[in-house]
Amino acid sequence: MVEYRHGFQGGFSVKLDGKSRQDVKNLGLSTSNVAVYHPNGVPSDPTPYGIEQIYSDTGISQTSGGAGITIGHLDTGIDRNHPDLVGRVVGCKDATGSLALSDAANNTCQDWDGHGTHTAGSAVADGGSTHTGIWGVAPEAGLYSIMVCSSSGCLADDIAAAIDYLGNNNLVNVITMSIGGPSSDSRIAAAIDRHKGSILFVASAGNTGPARGSIEYPAWDPNVIAVAAIDNAESVTNFSSRGVDDGDDSVVSIGEIEFAAAGKIVESTFPTAIEPSGYAYYSGTSMAAPQVAGLAAKLWQGDPNSTRTYLRTTATDITSGRGAGVGYDVASGYGLPHVGTASPPPPTSDPVxxxxxxxxxxxxxxxxxxxxxxxxxxxxxxxxxxxxxxxxxxxxxxxxxxxxxxxxxxxxxxxxxxxxxxxxxxxxxxxxxxxxSAPPVVLKLMHVGDIDVSIKQGRRGRWEAYVTVLVHDSGEVAVNRARVEVTWTTPDGTDTDSCRVKLDGTCRFRSDRFDDGVAGVTFQVTGVGHKTYTYDQDDNHDPDADSDGTTMVIFKP
Structure with a gap:
């Protein structure tokens, strides 16, 4: 199908389907995609098509729900000052740094990638104070974001530590993870297993489809809800990873997809430091997972298992896309979960x-x-x-x-x-x-453990001294790579010198050549420096007793 749109000097714009696009290329015509823009600071659609699908309402103008429930968000961080998210973020930390999460400062998770802010918006964006921004599935839920992905990727130990931190401190009810890889990790699996009784885990299935069994980890863990991606026509995308089917549709086993949600050209929040408008389009199962996490928060049934079971009762079949069909399938699992299909019964009265x-x-x-x-x-x-x-x-x-x-x-x-x-x-x-009280700081101390001298006599009464300084730690073990500072003092004045200690802890100094009229010289250690040791001059000593461990007087032979 070819639909003419506009004519321009030197070209024109048309809308093409897949076959027509190939036909145009076969004719040798040069083509490029038409960019999509929207007004600064305003999303093109406050309730994107994924919201319309989950709410079963193409005319929806804003969303609701999720009050009292907190979603844990493991991603590239978040723009916590975004107008549509600032009221939802209850905490955020960075797991990728050198500090343990318990010691890491709060609110240190600025998203310089955009992926995390995008996924957060799909779950909990609340339209901002003017309600002109974008809406997520559960705009009354809280969000605790932990940055587990850096420029080098998403490390398994950071992910496991983030799960334990959120679980051990009882911070969240749901955790959404738009991350994945080709192999499992024992640390992540153990963390999920430790907290599956109190936290509902949701993860993106992966973007390595459409082959059967292409689902990625941690989505393939049976303790995690694996979410596939569909488009605006409710068809499973080709890129969406597929699962397996063990034949028992009553339970989810390892490697099985559970649900599907919007994941192709999804509009959501984006860091304003990267995109001043604050909104962007992304594709991937990463976009689908937070929508299901948001729905879990909105329809929370008191515990993870009850909520997971309840979500299945709201799902409708996805029958389009490779591997999709009536009933449970490897492409979309139980299908698309909804708000309106089986809403919780209203309470008979307001609880006190x-x-x-x-x-x-x-x-x-x-x-x-x-x-x-x-x-x-x-x-x-x-x-x-x-x-x-x-x-x-x-x-x-x-x-x-x-x-x-x-x-x-x-x-x-x-x-x-x-x-x-x-x-x-x-x-x-x-x-x-x-x-x-904070534990005392234990200093690593070092001192001079010996000073030895040898004298070389030259012609015409001239002479010179060679001094070896030995540096020890508090256990009398040689310390290497220290720098020893010394002075040589004669009636004519004072000279300074320094040297680097060798592996055996020794440092050798050579004096100037003295004339016959110089009767003696005073050698003194003025300082010892090291990156990790502290110099304790009071502990300086010399087992030979020919110095006090700091100063030695050397006489002409």
């Missing part, structure tokens, strides 16, 4: 908040360290909700410990403080935080 539990109840940290707290609201109907990002946090003694709006406490001085959460007139239990 009865108590707030803050955990951990007792914790000891070192001065200068931090501790993440979690707040869970309990209601009279037996339900409970993670309200960590919704409560007001307080410390009984801010001179000992402070706590910020995300529940992150920081040890200030030695002592004990109570951390509490308040919401709707209800105050939580006292969580006792003890701040201990």
């Amino acid at each position: 908040l009865t108590s707030i539990d803050v955990s951990p109840a007792n914790k000891t940290i070192e001065k200068g360290k931090s501790q993440q707290y979690k707040a869970v609201a309990n209601y009279d109907d037996g339900s409970f909700v993670n309200v960590t990002s919704s409560v007001n946090w307080d410390s009984s003694d801010t001179a000992v410990a402070t706590v910020d709006d995300t529940g992150m406490a920081n040890g200030v001085e030695e002592g004990t403080a109570n951390i509490v959460a308040l919401m709707d007139g209800v105050i939580s239990n006292n969580a006792t935080l003890t701040v201990s």
Whole structure:
């Protein structure tokens, strides 16, 4: 099909299908794709087609849901100041640095790639304060983003550490991972297994399709919801990785796709430092996974297993695309999950908040360290909700410990403080935080362990001295690569000298050639430097007793 659009000087624009595009190339005509633009600061569609598919509403203008649920986001970081995300980010850290996540500073996850900000928007974007931005599936959910991908890729130990940090500190209900690779990793698998009872894991299936079994890890882990990509016509894309089918559609086994969502030319948020408009189009199963994670937050059923089972009841078949068909298939799994297909029954009455539990109840940290707290609201109907990002946090003694709006406490001085959460007139239990002194800094010390001299006499009464200095650590073991600074002092003045210590800990100095009239010279060690050792002059000594370990007087022979 060829659809003429516009004429220009030296060419024209047309809309082509796949066959027509090839026919044009066969004619030898030069072609190029037409770029897509949108007004600065405004998305071309506030509710992209993927939102319309999940909400079963082509006329939807904004989304809702996800309150009280937090999504963990493992990606390239996030533009936490993006207008459509600033109200959703409850915390973010960088797992790719040299510090452990427990020690890493908060809000240090700036996205310089764009991938992470894009996936975050598909899950939780809230349209911004003016509601003119873009909308994700669950715009009332919180998002805790951890940067696990750097310019060198996404390292398995960073991913596993991020999962453990979010799980151990009870920070999230769902984790979305738009990452993948061709082989499994025992550290990631063990972390997922440790937290599968409290966290629902969602991952992109991969972009290595359409061959059967091309699904990537961690999506192929049966404890993870694997999400494939469909286009705006609800057809599975060719690039979307396919899974396998063990024949038992009642459970998901290793290597099986579970759901499919929009993943081809998806518009979402983008770092304004890279794209000033704040929006961009991406394709890939990476775009599909966060939409399912957002839907899980919106339809949360109280625990991961119940939510995962419930999502399957909302799914409708995807029958177009290689490998797709009626019922469970290797291309789209159970199909496209929806908001409207099987919405949760409305509560008969608004539940009443009865108590707030803050955990951990007792914790000891070192001065200068931090501790993440979690707040869970309990209601009279037996339900409970993670309200960590919704409560007001307080410390009984801010001179000992402070706590910020995300529940992150920081040890200030030695002592004990109570951390509490308040919401709707209800105050939580006292969580006792003890701040201990920081461990003492252990210095690696070195000293001069011996000074030896030999004298060479020349003609006409002239002479010179050769001094060997030995540098030891506190265990009397030779220290190499230290630099020894010395002076030679005679009645005529003082000269300075230095040398680098060899592997055996020795450093050899040679004096000037003295005239017969010079009766003696004073040799003195003025300093010893090293990258990791500290010079302890008070421990200088000389087993031969011909010096005090620092100064030696050398006489003419």
